[in-house]
Amino acid sequence: KAGVTQTPRYLIKTRGQQVTLSCSPISGHRSVSWYQQTPGQGLQFLFEYFSETQRNKGNFPGRFSGRQFSNSRSEMNVSTLELGDSALYLCASSLAGLYGYTFGSGTRLTVV
Amino acid sequence: DQQVKQNSPSLSVQEGRISILNCDYTNSMFDYFLWYKKYPAEGPTFLISISSIKDKNEDGRFTVFLNKSAKHLSLHIVPSQPGDSAVYFCAASPSMNYGGSQGNLIFGKGTKLSVKP
Numbered sequence: 001k002a003g004v005t006q007t008p009r010y011l012i013k014t015r016g017q018q019v020t021l022s023c024s025p026i027s028g029h030r031s032v033s034w035y036q037q038t039p040g041q042g043l044q045f046l047f048e049y050f051s052e053t054q055r056n057k058g059n060f061p062g063r064f065s066g067r068q069f070s071n072s073r074s075e076m077n078v079s080t081l082e083l084g085d086s087a088l089y090l091c092a093s094s095l096a097g098l099y100g101y102t103f104g105s106g107t108r109l110t111v112v
Numbered sequence: 113d114q115q116v117k118q119n120s121p122s123l124s125v126q127e128g129r130i131s132i133l134n135c136d137y138t139n140s141m142f143d144y145f146l147w148y149k150k151y152p153a154e155g156p157t158f159l160i161s162i163s164s165i166k167d168k169n170e171d172g173r174f175t176v177f178l179n180k181s182a183k184h185l186s187l188h189i190v191p192s193q194p195g196d197s198a199v200y201f202c203a204a205s206p207s208m209n210y211g212g213s214q215g216n217l218i219f220g221k222g223t224k225l226s227v228k229p
Contacts, residue, residue: 043217
């Protein structure tokens with residue numbers, strides 16, 4: 001059974017650019033959540049999508065957005081990148097709620 | 113305002129001894145707690161969880177204790193092995209929420225455990 005797949009694994013972008021990260025959940029999982037991990041702040045919740053609708057949102061600026069497609073795959077977008085956006089971005093999928101909650105390996109974003 | 117706190121950024125123990133990782137929380141609405149283990153460049157891996165109706169849950173070498181009145185939980189690893197060396201995250205949620213969509217967790221900042229041979 002395939003796990004949660006995040007692409008790309010590594011990304012280097014320049015300040016001011018935008019970036020799109022992708023997450024393919026475990027087959028059958030309808031909930032996809034995104035987290036940002038930085039050394040100083042640990043893992044912080046970005047947002048959660050369930051059946052193509054954003055259900056929860058963390059305390060991040062509007063530059064961070066996401067969406068979910070009908071096949072449950074999800075993308076997150078960060079516009080006007082700042083140096084502080086450099087982080088490991090993790091995606092987790094679940095059947096619903098925390099049932100079967102599984103993380104992907106993440107996308108390491110570096111902003112220079 | 114951190115709702116989940118892991119006050120020890122690091123912990124070093126000898127192989128075979130007990131490792132105790134601590135976690136405090138402030139939000140009394142939290143009803144379900146989880147521990148994750150994370151290696152560098154990998155996503156967190158679920159270890160063990162506990163619901164607020166219990167005060168202890170055991171799974172092999174791992175035991176989680178919950179003290180609701182003190183808003184404190186701890187993870188015990190006995191005996192500790194070098195392969196346990198990783199960052200351990202405590203996380204909390206208002207509920208397991210099987211039927212709903214509450215797919216978000218509040219994490220502590222993690223404790224880096226080093227188990228020395």
